[in-house]
Structure formats: C-alpha cells, structure tokens
Amino acid sequence: MRKDGTPTTKCLNPKTPTRHCNQSKKHRQKLSTLIIPRLVTSTSNQSIRLQQLPLELIMKILSHLDYKTVLDLSKTSRQFYTLCHENTLWQIMFKHDFIIKKHLIRHIPFYELYKNHFELEKRWRRGHVKTRYLAGHDDSIYCIVWLGNHHIISGSRDKSIQLWDLNSPRSTSILSKTAHTGSVLCLRVSDDHSFLVSGSSDATCLIWSLNDFEPRKRLLGHTGGVLDICIVHHYIVSSSRDSTIRVWNKDTGDELRRLVGHVGPVNALGSQGTQVVSASGDTTIKLWDVETGQCLKTFNGHTRGLACVKLEGSVIYSGGQDNKLKIWDVHTGKCISSLSGHSDLIRTIDSFEGRVVTGSYDRTIKVWDSKENKCILSFQSGHSSWIFNCLLNNTKIISAGQDKRIMVLDFGHDLKLL
Numbered sequence: 001m002r003k004d005g006t007p008t009t010k011c012l013n014p015k016t017p018t019r020h021c022n023q024s025k026k027h028r029q030k031l032s033t034l035i036i037p038r039l040v041t042s043t044s045n046q047s048i049r050l051q052q053l054p055l056e057l058i059m060k061i062l063s064h065l066d067y068k069t070v071l072d073l074s075k076t077s078r079q080f081y082t083l084c085h086e087n088t089l090w091q092i093m094f095k096h097d098f099i100i101k102k103h104l105i106r107h108i109p110f111y112e113l114y115k116n117h118f119e120l121e122k123r124w125r126r127g128h129v130k131t132r133y134l135a136g137h138d139d140s141i142y143c144i145v146w147l148g149n150h151h152i153i154s155g156s157r158d159k160s161i162q163l164w165d166l167n168s169p170r171s172t173s174i175l176s177k178t179a180h181t182g183s184v185l186c187l188r189v190s191d192d193h194s195f196l197v198s199g200s201s202d203a204t205c206l207i208w209s210l211n212d213f214e215p216r217k218r219l220l221g222h223t224g225g226v227l228d229i230c231i232v233h234h235y236i237v238s239s240s241r242d243s244t245i246r247v248w249n250k251d252t253g254d255e256l257r258r259l260v261g262h263v264g265p266v267n268a269l270g271s272q273g274t275q276v277v278s279a280s281g282d283t284t285i286k287l288w289d290v291e292t293g294q295c296l297k298t299f300n301g302h303t304r305g306l307a308c309v310k311l312e313g314s315v316i317y318s319g320g321q322d323n324k325l326k327i328w329d330v331h332t333g334k335c336i337s338s339l340s341g342h343s344d345l346i347r348t349i350d351s352f353e354g355r356v357v358t359g360s361y362d363r364t365i366k367v368w369d370s371k372e373n374k375c376i377l378s379f380q381s382g383h384s385s386w387i388f389n390c391l392l393n394n395t396k397i398i399s400a401g402q403d404k405r406i407m408v409l410d411f412g413h414d415l416k417l418l
Helices: 023-039 044-051 055-063 067-073 078-083 087-097 110-126
Strands: 008-011 130-135 141-147 151-156 160-165 175-178 184-189 195-200 205-209 214-219 226-232 235-240 245-249 255-259 266-272 275-280 285-289 295-299 306-312 315-320 325-329 335-339 346-352 355-360 365-369 374-380 387-392 396-401 405-410
Touching: 055 078, 055 087, 067 087, 087 110, 141 396, 141 405, 151 184, 160 184, 184 226, 195 226, 205 235, 235 266, 275 306, 275 315, 285 315, 315 346, 355 387, 355 396, 365 396
Parallel strands: 141 184, 141 387, 226 266, 266 306, 306 346, 346 387
Antiparallel strands: 008 374, 130 405, 141 151, 151 160, 160 175, 184 195, 195 205, 205 214, 226 235, 235 245, 245 255, 266 275, 275 285, 285 295, 306 315, 315 325, 325 335, 346 355, 355 365, 365 374, 387 396, 396 405
8 A cells, every 4th residue: 555545556458448449439540540641731731621621521520530639630720729629529529439328418518528538537547546435334344335426325244334425525424323233234225215225144124214314114034144135126135144035025025935046145136127146155146037036047157155246238247255257148148258366255246337346355456347358457455354345336436344444446536527
C-alpha cells in the first residue's frame, strides 16, 4: 500500500481496448487514419477543397472520425475549430462511443461530457483511482449491496445492518440497525427500493421496509444459516447451509416451494427473469425455474466447492476454492473459459457492462475483460485480510471483508458524468 493509503495497482493489459471499443469505433479509427493526411496538411489548396464542401457534408465526415482526429482538425483553422466544437457533433460521437441508458437532453455540453467519459475509460485501463475507507462495523463485513447509485447497505458478523452515503465526506454510517441474533450474511434490495431482505446465520430472513428501515416479516424454515438471497418478481429466494433453496411469497412471507438437488451448502444465488442460478459447496452450479421449481441444467467443471456466482445475459460467472474464474454458456451448459490469477478462494463476483470484478481470500481485487477473457487490473494490499464481497458499477469498485472496513475505489472522482 502506498503512503496515501491507495492500494497498489497492477495494470496487466494497458493496451486492452475499452469496453466501448466496438466495431463501429474501430471502423471510425481506421477511417481517420485514411482521411487525416488529407485534412491536416500544409498544402493550402487541399484545405480549400475541404472547406468548399457543403457544411452538411463536412459535418457528416467529422462525425465518422475518432476523438483524437477531430481535436487535431480543430487546430487547423478557425472554421474547423468552430465546426469541431459543435455540440451536435459531440452528441453523435458520444452516442457512438459510450453505452448510456439514460435519455440524452440536447442542451447538455456534449464535448465536456465526452471528454470526461473518455477520461473515465482511460482510468479504468490504467487503474487510476481515488481510494477511501468506511469504518463503523465492529467485526467482519460479510455483505454489501447498492441502494441506488449513491448509497450502500452492509451486513456484518456484529449482527448489524448499516446504511452509508457515498457522497458524504463522512467515513461513518448514517444508520445502524440490529434485528438478527446471528451474523448478517447476505442482503438484497428490491428493484423499486421499497424493501430490503437480509439473511443470517440465525437461519432466518428478514424483510425490511426501506421507508423507515424497520423489519416487517421474518421468514422461518431453514435449518442452517441463510447464505444468499435474491428477489425474483413477487418471490424471495433464499439458499442455506442446509443444502436447500426455498421460495417465499414476498407479501405474506409464506414458503411456497423448495428447490432440492444440491448435496452441500448452497453458498450463492443469481437471478434473471424467472430463472435462478445456484452455486454450492458440492462443486456444481444449477439453473432453476422459480415458477415450477424445476432444475433446468447442472453445470460441472469446478474441482472444489463454489463460493460465488453471477448470471448475466447468456453467461454465468463462477468462482470458488479451486481459485478459477469460470465463464459458462447458459444455453449449452459448457464452460467457455477458465481463468487463472487468484492464489486463493474466489469469494465474490460482480459484473457490469463488459467488466467482471472478483474478490479473493488472497486479499486482491481483480478486474477482468469479459470479451477478451483476461485480467486487466489487480488491486493489491487494499485489504489486510479476506475479501468477502465486491460491488461494481461504471465508476466504482466497492469491497468489504474480514478487516471490518469498506473500501471504495473511485474511478470517476472529479468527473461530471451521466
């Protein structure tokens, strides 16, 4: 760790393209290398020919060039300086190069927005982050979960659940609640942010109202600690050390069915639509239909027990005691890739728009490119002990573990982003 507290970073593949470098962007980069010699030239009559083109055609040409080429062109003449700073031009380029799911308003200054998102991508490639730590729990932190983009909720061996404001300069929680009689092992927030579900080593789940942060229902039935939870439409799905997965009615708290098939602790769950994926200490992954309770597929390939799983689109990410990050095809059940890098158990996985983050008992956090199937960043020495949980979004990696604190790696600091 550096003197300022920042974890040591290894940039493993500095030339790896950003997650937004699709075929369209590559095409424009290639086009720029062909056109730029004709556009930026000391031969004045060539420059005149370009300037004599209709304005609409010039703007069309500019919109097919890459970021660096447009900036180079803006330095060639006053006319091109004006044209290359047109907001509509940068709006087109922004839509080409960045995956943004929000509605874009025309009066946004798109040049500044593009520049900031470009800088963000560069930081992700090089591992440039601002690091801060949040402290407040008295024991190991087993789980963290997003509540919107600016808050997280954590659960701990100290039996408490705490709420944190990531925009606050405070390094302490803004709320702490205790209702379980054992360690809080897992948390899940509903999509509409109206309720929270917690699971504990006391073998129960609690449904909390997020309006007042008070528990409303306790789900009883498991005979071992509740290790993970997911929310699927009007169902709550829980997995346990007792080797079962149980499906509950979220409104009444009634147990509806059990998903039986694993012969070891069911350590992790993931969900998509009405399907749930489970990972177990028995070395297998299973895909279930929550509505029917049917096991749709079993995935075999890990040589030791599993600790984490993530279902995203047509792939499943998994990790466990064999130290491998495996990527599976949901439809065929086959392992697409088996990636090495960690030297101890992979305890946690998260993914976001082409990136995958893993946290391990080797005390490192690794970022992987899911398309290239390789590790691109490794954060070392940020935690002094085992890492239990990681979260990922477009600007941050958040992690927690046995050292009783939450680490926030912020790639987007001081940038105005969508």
